[in-house]
Amino acid sequence: MLKNIAIIGASGVVGKEVIHCLDQLNFPTDKDHLMLFSSPRSAGEKVETPFGEMTYTAFDLASAQESDIIFLCVDGDFAKEYAHKLTEKGATVIDQSSAFRYDESVPLVVPEINVESIGDSKLIANPNCTTAILVMALYPLYKKFGLEKVIISTYQATSGGGLAAMNELEAETKNYLAGEKVSCDKFAHPIPFNLIPQIDTFQENGYTKEEMKVTWETQKIFGEPDLRLSCTAVRIPTFRAHAESVTIETTQPITPASAREALSNISGLEVVDDQEKLKYPMPITCTHKFDVEVGRIRQNLVFGKNGLDFFVCGDQLLRGAALNAVKIAEKLV
Amino acid sequence: MLKNIAIIGASGVVGKEVIHCLDQLNFPTDKDHLMLFSSPRSAGEKVETPFGEMTYTAFDLASAQESDIIFLCVDGDFAKEYAHKLTEKGATVIDQSSAFRYDESVPLVVPEINVESIGDSKLIANPNCTTAILVMALYPLYKKFGLEKVIISTYQATSGGGLAAMNELEAETKNYLAGEKVSCDKFAHPIPFNLIPQIDTFQENGYTKEEMKVTWETQKIFGEPDLRLSCTAVRIPTFRAHAESVTIETTQPITPASAREALSNISGLEVVDDQEKLKYPMPITCTHKFDVEVGRIRQNLVFGKNGLDFFVCGDQLLRGAALNAVKIAEKLV
Secondary structure: OOOOEEEEOOOOHHHHHHHHHHHHOOOOOOHHHEEEEEOOOOOOOEEEEOOEEEEOEEOOHHHHHOOOEEEEOOOHHHHHHHHHHHOOOOOEEEEOOOOOOOOOOOOEOOHHHHHHHHOOOOEEEOOOHHHHHHHHHHHHHHHHHOEEEEEEEEEEOHHHHOHHHHHHHHHHHHHHHOOOOOOOOOOOOOOOOOOEOOOOOEOOOOOEHHHHHHHHHHHHHHOOOOOEEEEEOOEOOOOOEEEEEEEEEEOOOOOHHHHHHHHOOOOOEEEOOEOOOOEOOOHHHHOOOOOEEEEEEEEOOOOHHHEEEEEEEEEOOHHHHHHHHHHHHHHHO | OOOOEEEEOOOOHHHHHHHHHHHHOOOOOOHHHEEEEEOOOOOOOEEEEOOEEEEOEEOOHHHHHOOOEEEEOOOHHHHHHHHHHHOOOOOEEEEOOOOOOOOOOOOEOOHHHHHHHHOOOOEEEOOOHHHHHHHHHHHHHHHHHOEEEEEEEEEEOHHHHOHHHHHHHHHHHHHHHOOOOOOOOOOOOOOOOOOEOOOOOEOOOOOEHHHHHHHHHHHHHHOOOOOEEEEEOOEOOOOOEEEEEEEEEEOOOOOHHHHHHHHOOOOOEEEOOEOOOOEOOOHHHHOOOOOEEEEEEEEOOOOHHHEEEEEEEEEOOHHHHHHHHHHHHHHHO
């Protein structure tokens, strides 16, 4: 049976990817069952979608409430105001923002990992992009070997800041190469040929909120509130795939071979790790790809027989946002 | 007294920075005491230097041997063939390549750290760029708190691959932005808006040689052959400053405040760590700068009271190569 779907924030970069994923995953809906809500600015605009030409509509609570599933692809303030109201007539809301991720009554879901946590909740939080990409590789290792310590450094794309941030990378890189003045608006510093070791605001403990999201959300998704995990989150001048360098200490001894075995045949994950062919996870191979890539798997020199290093990369807008949400929706139908 | 200086590989990107550093540090030499040796291809070319217009000369062993100090800014094969011969008439050779770094009879020197290891050696090895930048911040912490574990992920600039690699980043980024085909020559994969988690060749243990250099060289410079240190080395699309995300477990308890104190007033190092003003180490602030920047100093969540996270960035061609070598030379005169 076809489902009534609403995408709120449909003209944004994540909203557009949700439409794309609904099509690619053959989700049971069609043009007549799909509502695309946008900001008043884009309302009335026509847009080509895989479901045919459609028109953005200004957000309207009563209409949206009639849906079966609502993808909320907007900021946390909007989500806080409307998420619960949107569920009042029975719709299930999948929220991309961080508004409810740390609310104990709201499940935080990566469908390949903890779909059972949904229960009968009508509001479901989608994880932070860096977390969603990380846990695709971390969870199988956690299940098989146990985790004592996790240390992560990220290489995050500009898409995390939305379309305007991606456009800023492109426009300002052109300025740089033309020898013109490089400025910044979406970023605190110029991004072309630079990196910025700060994403989101600083917390009291010196970590940024982005870094703490990875700690808090991984703990919640795994159901391990004491898991020791630290992250350094760094923006680099790439467009839309996040990469992460990960070092773990496991409870049980681990080897690269046993790790590879644990990471093989996992839905949503591809082992890309061939030294001879120089294959490893990279933004250019992960962009527009559904699977997260994991590679550079090796015994870690510091933690010895209980230590492993690996490198993951995934499309920030897909596994890190839209794909994860649509895969949650698949579990609901 | 003015010193006779030879720069072998003077037309290369590191050789040019050596000339610049000799001038900036007011090294006791002048145009008449300086020989610029290049490849036969560049020999005869005139070049503007801070010492006046000079001419590149094709390498000639006998002439070079007459120097007091020789900067060897060439590849390892050339160094292996000529380094010892160049010392035969009393010159001291400072080698930028990795040819002798792991030779027990050759000191590996960061002058602010282990200048005493030079002794009466006539051949001195300059460390790998990533190591030289790292140890500027790591050494003061090691001295004050002791080190149990060091885990590093790098963000390395294209300058590590020489001028051709920097040119490839610029040219191929232009191609990308013009919608044209992007290719690669100096790198195994296209570098524009990408990252490559491999620098140098793979070793049997799954680490790359670049990664193992950081382990081996830090152990040698600190005189701690059992120091547990692991590195993940990643090339990113920046021009000439390397950054590194570092997590350490110390022997003694450490706090961000005590770490900041240990890192303050260290020659060659600047603490850049102001959350309110959004100041932290970045390639755009470190490029062409002599000091290495350290920031993002915080108590690490995984190692607790004995754990610290920090982020360093330094000019790969300066502290990572030319500046370190000229500072070694300063200690010799």
